[in-house]
Structure formats: structure tokens, C-alpha cells
Amino acid sequence: MLSARQEQALRFIRGYIAEHGHGPLLDEIATALGIQSRGVAHRYVQALADAGLLLLERGRHRGIHLPSADNGSDSTLPLLGRIAAGLPIEAIPDQDEIDLSTFFMGPQRFVLKVQGDSMIEAGILPDDMVIVESREQARNDDIVVALIDGQEATLKRIRYNTDGSITLIPENSALSPMVFSNQRVQVQGVVVGQMRSYQ
Amino acid sequence: MLSARQEQALRFIRGYIAEHGHGPLLDEIATALGIQSRGVAHRYVQALADAGLLLLERGRHRGIHLPSADNGSDSTLPLLGRIAAGLPIEAIPDQDEIDLSTFFMGPQRFVLKVQGDSMIEAGILPDDMVIVESREQARNDDIVVALIDGQEATLKRIRYNTDGSITLIPENSALSPMVFSNQRVQVQGVVVGQMRSYQ
């Protein structure tokens, strides 16, 4: 089992390699961890190599590598920080890793590919994937998969009106919200995530 | 049988591990239960380990683990189909599963959290995550992480002009494209994916 500091070192190394394509210097690891001694950084690297989490080329400068198995089977990507216009990338202090295999996982969830641009102003574009959690009840302003008259399925923002009717709101100023009696609308699920691949 | 206090300790430990990925310190358990003595917390942990509800690495810091009642939880969600306004969900013939652990994985990739709305019309909203692949060369109209003058990091669409200059285009009609000489712009990576959580 890794100690707290060892984990911190591992996260830094993985992030560094992802960013630069090669391993960091011991002094860079030390600086990142806020320690003065190169020897201490080396001890951590050695422990991680012993645990099979790193591969070392003995003696070589920048001789730290990731085991190839680790590249393939691991489902975490380093979370380097925030990017904003006009500022360098700002490191995020606590969270250093995103586990893609659990980020969107949950019971009763499925994925839909989006067609059309009715939610474009909510940042949901055609061909995006939305992760939907099967549920019959939503909260106001949730984005839902709604079935109208048992026939038409749509992706819309929902609002439950005080008179019992339901308004389905497209996020596209070219389209208008529509009001339905609650018998006509059946919520099939609530959007809990969205993703898009640019490749 | 567990005493009330033991159960309370167990609940705290399980929650802590779910949240942090590693076990708590005895002092943290004590604090959570509102007691002063580390020794008392240790007594509870010992009792829970004797009952087989925890695994301990003797002596180790943070040596509390959960017995591998753990999950073989896989990281796939069903891909049900396409959703379009006006039509029922249309099944996608070939692909019926999305493996979230590999969907965005790749070498040299990292994640950034987006701040600001300079790419809002490309469907990248504040607090979205973008998956970036470290690369120094992009193609025209790729969305890139660009470093200007070695100082300012920004997320913009890139265009290489025929005269050798580079235009960085924000996807926000309130902002204007900017042209730079190619020495001033350094591409740090290309956006290959984007995701957003609604929870």
C-alpha cells in the first residue's frame, strides 16, 4: 500500500509525463512535493518502482517511465488544473486525477447519442453523448428524456407548473417552449452527464 | 454483534474510504465520533477487524482497508440509441455499449477544468472538463490549449494562416479572434474530448 506522500509523488509523475511526454527530474519531484532533498524524492520513486507502478532506467537522466500495462489498463487521467483565458494553467490543489471508469457510472444509467440542435444553447450539440439516469421523476430545470404521448422522445429542460401541467423547454432560441398536460408527458430519465469526442 | 458506537465507526470508515480512496487515521475516527482518545478509536477498529468487517495492516499509517467485498463493477453503460426531437429513440445497430474507461483514454492525455466562457458557442461551458492530448502541432480549426508569450494559457480554436501567423478564435461572439506571430504562440495540446457532469 502506498503512503500518502508516495501517492502524491505518483500523481505528480503521471501528470508530468502526460504533459511533457517524458519523466521529471528528481529535483522537480522534490520541488513539486515541497521538499528540499533529492534523496527523499529518489526514495519515493524507488518505492513506486518496487510496487511496479514505475519503470526506471538506472542512472539515466529522466529515466522514469510508466509501465506499458499501466498505460492500457488504467482508466485515470491526470487533472492538471483549470484553464482560463489570460492566465497560466492553475493547478487544482486537492483533486489530481479523474477516474473515467467511475466518473459517470451509476445504477440505471444509459447513454444516448444526440440528434438535432434543440439543446444547443445548453452546450449539448448534435452527436454528443448524454448519460441518462432512468427515473420517472425529475426536478425543475433538469434536462430530461421525455416521451410525449408515448411516441415522441425528446431531450428538453423540464418545468413542473403549479397548475399540474408540464413545460418542456428547448435550449435554442429558434424553438419555443411547449406546455403539455402531465398525462401526455412521461419522463424516461434525467441527464446526469454529457460527453463529446473530437476525433 | 456490534455496539452502537462500533457501527458508527464502521459507517464513518466506509464513507471516508468511498470519499478519499484510502482509510482514515485513528485520530480522524476519534474526531468524527467526538472522542479525544486515539486509543479508544483503535479499540473500535480492532473490534471491527475481529468481526471481519475491516482489514488492517498492522502498524501501517492509514492501514485500514475494506475486505474485498468490493465490486467487479464494470465500466460500461448501454448505448441505447439516438434521441431526436419528434421521434422515438432510434436504436443504434452496431454499437450497443460504451466503455467509459477507454472512451477518452490515450497516451499523453490530461484533463483540464474550464474557466470562463470563451468557447461557449462551441458547446464548452464553464466548469466543463476537457481532455487534452499533449502535442505541439495542431490542425486547422482544432481547439487547442495555447500558451501566448510563454505566459497566458488559453483555450481557443486555432488557424494557421498562409503568411505564417496564427489566429486564435474564441467561440464567443462577444470576443474577437486575435492574430499572433507564430513565435508568440506555443501549442500545448489539442482538445480531443469534453465532458460535463450535471450533479
Place this chain on the structure above:
DNA sequence: CTTGAAAGTTCTCAAAAAGTTCTCTATGAT
């Protein structure tokens, strides 16, 4: 090919942090 700076390796010493064990005390329930 030489050479020196940079980087990796190996040590020892020390201190702080965390786990372990123990005794003493208090409070209810049976």
C-alpha cells in the same frame, strides 16, 4: 576525447506522525 556540470544513487541522522498497548475511571443494564 576530455571535462565539468547535472542528475541519479546511497547513506546516515533526526524528528514527526501514527499505530499499539496499557491502566484508570465512569455509567448503565442485568
Place this chain on the structure above:
DNA sequence: ATCATAGAGAACTTTTTGAGAACTTTCAAG
């Protein structure tokens, strides 16, 4: 009264962490 459950805290051991020195190897410039 006796026992089980609780809590406090002291004393102790082990693990973890850090500093720094001394040494070796790598690497690039001349």
C-alpha cells in the same frame, strides 16, 4: 454486585518523512 460498554490519557513502538552529505554515472559542450 457484576459485567459490558465507553472514554481519557500515558507510554511505547514502528512507520513515515525530511535533510543533507558523499559518491557515481550520464550527457553535452568544447
